[in-house]
Amino acid sequence: MSSEATATPGAATDHVDELDVAPEVAAAAAPDREIAVEVGDNIVEVKNLTVKFGGLVALDDVSFTIKRGEILGLIGPNGAGKTTCFNAMTGVYKPTSGDVLLEGKSIKGRKQHSITRLGLARTFQNIRLFGEMTALENVVVGLDARHRTSVVGALLRLPRHIREEKTAIDRGMALLEFVGIASHAGVLARHLPYGFQRRLEIARALATDPKVLCLDEPAAGFNPAEKEELMALIRTIRADGYTVLLIEHDMKLVMGVTDRIVVLEFGRKLADDTPTVIRNDPRVIAAYLGEPEDDVA
Ligand SMILES: Nc1ncnc2c1ncn2[C@@H]1O[C@H](COP(=O)(O)OP(=O)(O)OP(=O)(O)O)[C@@H](O)[C@H]1O
Numbered sequence: 018m019s020s021e022a023t024a025t026p027g028a029a030t031d032h033v034d035e036l037d038v039a040p041e042v043a044a045a046a047a048p049d050r051e052i053a054v055e056v057g058d059n060i061v062e063v064k065n066l067t068v069k070f071g072g073l074v075a076l077d078d079v080s081f082t083i084k085r086g087e088i089l090g091l092i093g094p095n096g097a098g099k100t101t102c103f104n105a106m107t108g109v110y111k112p113t114s115g116d117v118l119l120e121g122k123s124i125k126g127r128k129q130h131s132i133t134r135l136g137l138a139r140t141f142q143n144i145r146l147f148g149e150m151t152a153l154e155n156v157v158v159g160l161d162a163r164h165r166t167s168v169v170g171a172l173l174r175l176p177r178h179i180r181e182e183k184t185a186i187d188r189g190m191a192l193l194e195f196v197g198i199a200s201h202a203g204v205l206a207r208h209l210p211y212g213f214q215r216r217l218e219i220a221r222a223l224a225t226d227p228k229v230l231c232l233d234e235p236a237a238g239f240n241p242a243e244k245e246e247l248m249a250l251i252r253t254i255r256a257d258g259y260t261v262l263l264i265e266h267d268m269k270l271v272m273g274v275t276d277r278i279v280v281l282e283f284g285r286k287l288a289d290d291t292p293t294v295i296r297n298d299p300r301v302i303a304a305y306l307g308e309p310e311d312d313v314a
Pocket residue numbers: 070073075093094095096097098099100101102142
């Protein structure tokens with residue numbers, strides 16, 4: 018199945034009217050999953066989030082919400098605090114102050130795996146895969162968190178374990194197919210072409226059955242055609258009932274795929290609005306013109 022086949026045309030609306038449910042990944046990866054139908058309520062609330070590294074305030078009292086079913090862009094110049102925000106949201110860093118609520122539940126004091134179980138999954142700016150495992154195994158690891166079989170049962174290969182293993186492999190394959198790399202299921206992750214590694218990271222995050230998928234520069238290092246394909250995949254993921262938080266440097270791409278954009282600069286929130294408004298915001302333009310590196314397209 019090609020990702021473009023189910024991409025939502027013209028997904029970059031200024032607001033989310035309704036969720037175009039195409040439960041493909043959901044059905045494959047999590048048959049029991051309840052697809053979100055209440056679109057527009059706040060699924061994530063980032064409240065006064067502050068992260069300090071010694072004297073450096075990497076994130077300074079940042080608040081924003083993510084609405085259910087939307088693709089929210091998180092942009093800003095290098096060092097603005099985007100990855101730090103992801104890290105604080107997903108339990109990699111403990112916030113200095115502030116909180117993040119997922120469906121009203123605080124992530125405070127929770128470890129990474131517990132936040133993943135709450136429904137917040139992420140990919141990394143610097144790809145983190147199990148290089149010595151195959152693509153399929155990398156995805157099955159994510160699905161494994163859902164298994165109910167005990168370790169003893171697994172060792173003895175009791176019938177339920179064998180059944181779950183088969184289901185996990187089927188679901189893993191379906192996810193690989195969804196992200197377009199099923200043909201490489203048996204290839205070691207470190208031998209995969211770079212673009213396939215990026216897609217595998219997304220499949221692995223989806224395997225944890227998230228409600229919100231946070232993507233940290235998933236198209237970094239891609240050529241324009243590859244970027245377009247990836248954005249089509251992200252639209253399909255959203256159409257499948259997921260909420261997406263997307264960090265991406267390429268302004269043209271971000272404007273084309275997101276419903277709303279939060280702009281960070283020097284750890285502070287500079288703007289929070291629709292792509293059209295953000296594009297014409299003089300403060301945003303100034304922030305980007307101030308960029309020393311020319312990686313803003
Ligand atoms: N673990 C850390 N220890 C100390 N400083 C850090 C750490 N992580 C990030 N920083 C600093 O926090 C600031 C924000 O970094 P962050 O990685 O969040 O930026 P970013 O917006 O993701 O940038 P980029 O677009 O380059 O990925 C930077 O000044 C960075 O050097």
